[in-house]
Amino acid sequence: MTTAKIDARPAAPVPVWTRLLRDPRLPIVVTAALLVVMYAYGSYRYSFDQQVPANLLINNSYLIVAAVGATFVILTGGIDLSIGSLVGFSTVLTGLLVTKNHVPVGLAAVVVLVAGALGGLLMGCMIQYFRVPPFIATLAGLFLFRGLSLMLSKESIPINDKTVASIAQFHISLPGGAFLSVGATVALVVVALAVFVLHYTRFGRQVYAIGGNEQSALLMGLPVARTKIAVYALSGFCSALSGLVFVLYIQSGDPRAAIGMELDAIAAVVIGGTLLTGGFGYVLGSLLGVLVIGLIKTIISDEGTLSSWWIKIGTGALLLLFILLQRTVTARGTRTTR
Amino acid sequence: MTALARIRQRDWRSLTRQQLFWPLLILVALLLFNLPFTPNFFSIGVRNGHLYGSLVSILYFGTVPILVALGMTLVIATGGIDLSVGAVMAISGAIACRLISHAADQNSVSLVLEAMGLALLASLAAGLFNGLMVARAGVQPIVATLILMVAGRGIAQLITSGFILTELSKPYGVLGGYAATVPTGVFIVIGFVAVAAVLTRRTALGLLVESVGGNAEASRLAGVRAQRIKVMVYLFCALCAGVAGLWNSSSLGGADANNAGLWIELDAILAVVIGGTPLTGGRFSISGTVVGALILQTLKTTIFTIGIPAQANMVFEAVVVIIICLLQSTDFRRRVARLLRPGAARGRPVGPVGPDGPTAPDQRPAQAAVSPESVEIPS
Numbered sequence: 001m002t003t004a005k006i007d008a009r010p011a012a013p014v015p016v017w018t019r020l021l022r023d024p025r026l027p028i029v030v031t032a033a034l035l036v037v038m039y040a041y042g043s044y045r046y047s048f049d050q051q052v053p054a055n056l057l058i059n060n061s062y063l064i065v066a067a068v069g070a071t072f073v074i075l076t077g078g079i080d081l082s083i084g085s086l087v088g089f090s091t092v093l094t095g096l097l098v099t100k101n102h103v104p105v106g107l108a109a110v111v112v113l114v115a116g117a118l119g120g121l122l123m124g125c126m127i128q129y130f131r132v133p134p135f136i137a138t139l140a141g142l143f144l145f146r147g148l149s150l151m152l153s154k155e156s157i158p159i160n161d162k163t164v165a166s167i168a169q170f171h172i173s174l175p176g177g178a179f180l181s182v183g184a185t186v187a188l189v190v191v192a193l194a195v196f197v198l199h200y201t202r203f204g205r206q207v208y209a210i211g212g213n214e215q216s217a218l219l220m221g222l223p224v225a226r227t228k229i230a231v232y233a234l235s236g237f238c239s240a241l242s243g244l245v246f247v248l249y250i251q252s253g254d255p256r257a258a259i260g261m262e263l264d265a266i267a268a269v270v271i272g273g274t275l276l277t278g279g280f281g282y283v284l285g286s287l288l289g290v291l292v293i294g295l296i297k298t299i300i301s302d303e304g305t306l307s308s309w310w311i312k313i314g315t316g317a318l319l320l321l322f323i324l325l326q327r328t329v330t331a332r333g334t335r336t337t338r
Numbered sequence: 339m340t341a342l343a344r345i346r347q348r349d350w351r352s353l354t355r356q357q358l359f360w361p362l363l364i365l366v367a368l369l370l371f372n373l374p375f376t377p378n379f380f381s382i383g384v385r386n387g388h389l390y391g392s393l394v395s396i397l398y399f400g401t402v403p404i405l406v407a408l409g410m411t412l413v414i415a416t417g418g419i420d421l422s423v424g425a426v427m428a429i430s431g432a433i434a435c436r437l438i439s440h441a442a443d444q445n446s447v448s449l450v451l452e453a454m455g456l457a458l459l460a461s462l463a464a465g466l467f468n469g470l471m472v473a474r475a476g477v478q479p480i481v482a483t484l485i486l487m488v489a490g491r492g493i494a495q496l497i498t499s500g501f502i503l504t505e506l507s508k509p510y511g512v513l514g515g516y517a518a519t520v521p522t523g524v525f526i527v528i529g530f531v532a533v534a535a536v537l538t539r540r541t542a543l544g545l546l547v548e549s550v551g552g553n554a555e556a557s558r559l560a561g562v563r564a565q566r567i568k569v570m571v572y573l574f575c576a577l578c579a580g581v582a583g584l585w586n587s588s589s590l591g592g593a594d595a596n597n598a599g600l601w602i603e604l605d606a607i608l609a610v611v612i613g614g615t616p617l618t619g620g621r622f623s624i625s626g627t628v629v630g631a632l633i634l635q636t637l638k639t640t641i642f643t644i645g646i647p648a649q650a651n652m653v654f655e656a657v658v659v660i661i662i663c664l665l666q667s668t669d670f671r672r673r674v675a676r677l678l679r680p681g682a683a684r685g686r687p688v689g690p691v692g693p694d695g696p697t698a699p700d701q702r703p704a705q706a707a708v709s710p711e712s713v714e715i716p717s
Contacts, residue, residue, distance in 0.1 A: 079480070081604075126660070130667040133617045135419075139604055140659045147652025154649055267484060276478045309495035316489020323477055323485070 027273035028285040030325055035288055038295050046302045054178040060294040061183035062087065062246040063264055067272075067286040068194045069238025070265040072231045075198075076210045077278025078134035080235045082123065082141030083242075084261035086116055088254065089145040090243025095157035095253020098164065105163045113240045119145060120236020124229035138232075142262070149255040157253040168248040183245040190241065194283040207231060211278025267315065268293055271322045292318065357614045360666055361629040364612075368636045375644040388516035392639060400635040401523030402427075402582045404628055406602050407609035408534055409578030411627040412571040414610050417551040417619030418472055418479035420572065423579040423606060425490025426464045427599030430457040430580040431587030432497040435505050444507040453510070458580045464490065465576025469569030487603070494595035504592035514589025523585055530578060535624050544622075547571060551619030609634050612662055633662070 020026070042048055057064070066083050073080040090112045097108035119141065126137040171179040180188075198204035206227040209217040218224045246257060266276075268289035274281025296314045372379040372392070382391040406423050413420045437453035438444055464486055471482035513522055538544030549557040550564045558564040579599070587593045611617060612633055613626030637658055641651050664670045 126663070129673075130664055130670040132663045132667055133611070135617060136608065136611050136663055139608065140656050140663065142604070143652045143659065144656035147650065147654070147656055150649045151653055263484065263488065266480075267488065270481050270484070276480055307495075307500060309492040309500065312492030313489045313496070316485050316492065319481075319485045319488060323471075323481055324475065327475055327477060 025273075025282075027322075027325070028282060028288065031271060031273060031285060031288045031292065031322065034322075035292050035295065038292070038299070042295065042299050042302070046299075050176045050178045052298070054174065054180055054184070056291055056294050056298065057184040057187065058181045060290050061181070061187040062242045062249060062258075063261065063268065063294075064187040064287060064290045065190050065238055065242040065245055066261060067265045067268045067290050068190050068283055069235035069242075070262070070269050071194070071272075071274055071281060071283050071286045072198075072207060072238075073134075073235045074211075074266070074269050074274055074276055075207050075278055075281055076228055076231050077214070078127065078228070078231070079138065079266070079276070080120075080123075080141075080232065080239075081135065081138040081262050082119070082145055083235070083239045083265050084258045084263075085142045085145035085149070086119060086236060086239035087243040087246055087258040087261055088256065089119075089149040089152075090116055090240045091247050091250070091257050092149040092152050092157065092253040092255050094244060094247045095159050096152055098159055098161050099157055099253075105161060105167075109244055112244060113237055116240020116243070117233045117237040120239070121229060121233040123236070124232030127232065128225050128228050146255075146259075153253065153255055156255070159247065159251050159253060164247070164251065168251055181248070183248050186241070186245055190238070191283055191287050198283060203227065203230070208279060211280070213279070264293060267319055271319065292322075357623050358626055358629065361613055361626055361633065364662055364665070365629055365633050365636065368633060368640060372640055372643060379643070384519065388519045388521075392643060394521065396632065396635050396639050397524050398521040399638070400632055401521070401527055401585050402599070402602065403605050403609055403631040403635055404527050405530060405578045405582040405585070406599075407606040407613075407627045407631045408530055408624065409571075409575030410603075410606040411610050411613070411615055411622050411624060412534070412538070412547055413479075413575045414607070414615055414617060415547050415551045415619055415622035416568055416571050417554070418568065418571070419483065419607065419617070420468060420575045420579075421480065421483040421603045422464065422468060422486035422490055423575065423582075424599035424602045425487050425494065426461050426576050426579040427583030427586060427602060428491055428494035428593075428595050429464065429497065430461045430583030431593040431598050432494040432503070432595050433457040433460050434510070434584055435503040435587050435593035436497055438505040438507050438510055439503050444505060445509060447509045450507055450509045454513075454584055457584055458577065461576045461580025461583070462573055464580075465573040466569065468576065469572030472572065473565040473568035491595065494593075494598070498593055498595045500595075502592055502594045505587075506591070510588050511591065512588075514585050514587075523589075526581060526585065530581070531624060531628060534574075538622075538624065548620055548622065551621070553620075605634055606631075608659065612666070614666075 039048075039053075043052070066087065070080055070083060093112050093115060094108055097103040097111060098105060103111070123137050123141045126132045126140075127134050167182050170182050172182075172185060173179045198207065206217070206222050206224075209220070209222055210224055210227055214224060243258075247253065250257065269281070269286045270276065270289070271292055272281065272285025272287070272289035274285055293315060296318060297311055300311050300314060369379070376392065379392045382389055382394060384390070406427070410420055410423065434453040434457040437456065438450065441449050443449065468483050468486060471477045471485070472479050475482070513526075515522060517525065538547065546557070546562050546567050549560070549562055550567045554564045554568075579602075582602075583599060586598055607617075609630035610627050611630070613623055613628070613630030615622045615626060637655060641654055646654055
């Protein structure tokens with residue numbers, strides 16, 4: 001970026017590599033590069049076949065959908081801790097509607113999505129109108145929805161519906177013998193839609209503007225209240241959709257499903273290069289973040305000799321690596337935002 | 339309006355603006371709420387040589403939330419947050435229990451002291467990591483502490499090899515038990531709260547913490563060693579979490595790396611906010627935090643004693659938390675006041691109370707301006 005200069009001296013030319021280093025998109029490029037390196041290592045060591053990348057999408061489809069919602073919220077400078085609870089609540093609600101009340105699957109899905117969006121809307125109203133910090137408001141949401149799902153059903157509800165089973169088993173074949181599940185396709189569509197909304201619509205620009213500086217956005221006349229509430233409603237909607245994808249994955253409604261998933265989603269968003277202070281980041285980065293976390297899990301489970309806690313330590317170490325990398329790479333280019 | 343009524347109204351208003359007024363009111367209301375359900379709620383007796391009763395059990399189980407929330411208060415006062423406290427609790431308990439359970443003589447006092455010392459050293463190392471990440475590397479606090487929150491529980495499981503380690507050490511059991519009929523935790527809490535209160539309110543340290551939280555760069559330019567202060571608060575927070583982890587494993591008689599201190603960071607942050615410390619930093623209240631943690635613990639005891647079915651626990655807790663947050667929100671109170679007395683409440687801006695009063699970016703700058711009324715209130 002160049003700034004208007006008053007004095008007549010010509011500005012010193014900025015070397016190309018400095019400009020490259022200062023590009024705020026660099027962390028995402030680094031994430032993508034590391035993903036490629038990790039994948040290359042994995043395929044060299046465990047001889048991955050072409051289904052592995054497809055499985056990476058299939059096994060993490062619900063997390064991708066949730067991370068997209070989290071990206072919108074984090075872009076406005078907020079945070080959503082209710083994701084995991086809302087996912088669990090959605091699976092239980094789907095299970096109850098389909099198996100106990102025999103509601104058609106399509107209608108049940110619509111009800112679940114509306115419930116999720118309404119839940120997000122309520123939290124957004126608390127945050128916007130009553131100035132409850134997002135951390136606290138969505139924390140209350142975390143308790144509320146987990147509690148509601150436990151109230152609806154103490155036990156996991158198996159879903160034996162034919163329609164659900166056929167959707168869950170439906171495969172979309174890809175060239176090369178690999179295939180995608182319905183959930184993975186939904187996740188990819190959600191990512192594509194989110195990219196479109198964030199970069200090509202007025203709403204997307206408002207999201208970035210609010211994250212950059214809420215006061216300025218307000219003084220510019222942007223509908224801050226409406227946009228902020230919409231963002232939390234959108235995140236609630238994404239969590240509910242993630243819950244539906246999760247139902248396809250586990251074919252039951254489990255009140256204890258997806259406990260702590262919000263942390264995975266937030267970690268994915270951070271690894272994807274989005275600033276938690278808001279105003280900068282890309283949905284595609286979050287997608288890469290989810291894939292990186294998924295790849296760690298794949299490699300650790302392929303290793304076989306490593307215990308499950310190494311997944312946690314590995315995710316933490318990787319988070320550390322990415323953050324330090326992003327810091328050193330972008331330290332001089334961007335302002336230090338705290 | 340007569341002069342007397344005006345004075346009374348002003349007294350009432352300055353009372354409601356005291357930082358501790360709303361949290362204390364909520365705590366008393368919650369305690370009184372128990373009376374119709376449990377008539378002997380306030381009675382305290384002696385059984386097996388130690389005190390018992392609902393109030394005692396609130397204090398007993400309040401040890402962990404108060405300790406962790408105390409450390410969290412100072413971190414939040416510098417504008418930070420520490421999500422890793424639960425993991426630090428798990429690590430500290432795991433180290434102590436591993437050392438004690440593998441020893442030949444579990445009842446040796448020197449062994450117990452050594453185990454506790456090592457566990458606290460490990461906690462301090464975790465705090466140092468958090469502090470350096472935030473202060474030196476300049477990583478956002480949520481992200482910096484998220485690393486240990488994720489990895490720390492894995493490390494704790496690594497230490498316990500995935501098992502629940504049990505220990506039968508008598509001297510270690512005193513920590514989470516009773517000393518001179520009173521829960522030992524009460525003494526620990528009083529000690530930590532007293533030290534923190536004296537250090538922050540009788541020396542300049544508290545002021546420095548608040549100045550760093552208000553504006554780290556400005557306070558650095560003013561000669562405050564902002565980085566050092568930040569590292570110190572993360573160290574203190576981890577130490578509190580480490581002691582809480584020791585207490586927890588001692589009272590359970592073992593270390594469970596999966597569940598020790600699970601979600602305690604959320605409880606602690608909630609307690610801090612209920613106590614009137616804003617998440618934006620720059621201001622803190624230790625007494626408020628203690629009251630906030632007691633409110634949460636009383637709420638949990640209440641849920642248990644009035645016999646709400648287990649499944650409804652979380653919903654009840656969530657509803658109460660939402661009500662508490664709304665009661666503390668100045669905007670909510672202003673809106674309710676406007677609804678109740680249309681006309682009367684106009685042009686009477688609410689003073690700087692509540693967690694988010696003056697620091698949150700207000701969208702109505704004209705109304706948020708300091709009014710002459712709020713100036714005369716001693717803070």
